[in-house]
Amino acid sequence: MYDLITFLNQSPSRYHAVANLAKTLDEEGYTRLCEGKTWQLAPGGKYYVVRNGSSLMAFRIPKADFTGFMMSASHSDFPAFLMKENAELLGPENYIRLNAEKYGGLLISPWLDRPLTVAGRVLVQTAGQIESRLAYVDRDLLMIPNVAIHMNRAANDGYKYDLKVDTIPLLGQGEEKGSFRALMAQTVGCKSEDILGWDLYLCLRQKSIVWGMNNEFLSAQGLDDLQCAYGCFRGFIEAQDSDSVPVYALFDNEEIGSKTRQGADGTFLADLIDRICAAMGREKVSAVANSFMVSADNAHAVHPNHPEFADATHRPRMNGGIVIKRGPHYTTDGASQAVFAALCAKVGVPVQYFFNRSDLSGGGTLGNISFSHLSVNTLDIGMPQLAMHSCFETTGVRDTEWLVQAMTAFYSSTYKEENGVFCLV
Secondary structure (H helix, E strand, O other): OOOHHHHHHOOOOHHHHHHHHHHHHHHOOOEEOOOOOOOOOOOOOEEEEEEOOOEEEEEEOOOOOOOOEEEEEEEOOOOEEEEEEEEEEEOOOOEEEEEEEEEOOOOOHHHOOOOEEEEEEEEEEEOOEEEEEEEEOOOOOEEOOOOOOOOOOOOOOOOOOOOOOOOOOEEEEOOOOOHHHHHHHHHHOOOHHHEEEEEEEEEEOOOOEEEOOOOOEEEEOOHHHHHHHHHHHHHHHHOOOOOOEEEEEEEOOHHHOOOOOOOOOOOHHHHHHHHHHHHHOOOHHHHHHOOEEEEEOOEEOOOOOOHHHEOOOOOOOOOOOEEEEOOOOOOOOHHHHHHHHHHHHHOOOOEEEEOEOOOOOOOOOHHHHHHOOOOOEEEEEEOEEEOOOOOOEEEEOOHHHHHHHHHHHHHOOOEEEEOOEEEEO
């Protein structure tokens, strides 16, 4: 199993991340299922299914009369700029620019004045069908240039970006349209006229780096939430069988509200649970009642220059362990916190706690979105990080292995709940 840095560097888009995980599952002997066909499942079987090329679920069947489901949820998408269909903008002068709009709640300023390229997928017309092909232009292709301070004296005074002007990437110089489409056709091996659509995003050319006085920090694109996606996946792969079905869920579109068929507010996970229970002859209600979900989406570490944004008594630090997130926007309650904290203590994994400062509101998570479709005991966790939603985020190098250790133990366990008594064995 390769490490987090390799996974991040090989996953410039959600489609690449899912393809990389699917490749690992193939190598581990998992059978890929098709949602449009009848599933034949068996005890001892290992399976996975992909929806839309950007969302993936994997599971194992330990025995026909399994107790319940041990689940994790993370997401494959991260804030970026989305390429529009008619992407090329000619001029002013002989510049060629690309028409892009923001995806998710991204920090804008870090995207400027650095080498960029595009990654995602291209939909290609082939003989009698439409084929999805991964796309990544492996060279310094684009840049979003700042305006010189001489022309924008307010640049350092809280400048407000005009998204239709200030964040348009520069591609090159020329007088004819069609060069970008031709480049993408060359990248995926087709003719320009065979491209029927794409899902392409700006991405960094800079690779992940480890830095700091003692090499204690890791910075990369997409740590929120590929760090949790990777850690939960490794825990899923490395876990031992238990009396429960381990389910690894990686959703798309969390950054824009999850209201898609491949998002947590769709039916992907509920469909999966229904089909497993039906195929194995297991009654769904009792199985779900004896199930547990870990919603894993990164958390805010105390900022070194702005510690005032953190709550007075809940101050997560990088390299300090897994963060359990509490508050009205999270699914965690005392019971789910106690179950997971006890598990972490058992395997020697440190935990921290996060509450928003009382006058700052947090956002929703995969946990409370999934919970609306599948009512199981759930908690929200994350890895402590800085600069969330920047194009280059920072985390601690030790925390990922603690997540792997905790999730390996989690997926090796069985959860039961009866009359106010909670048990994880």
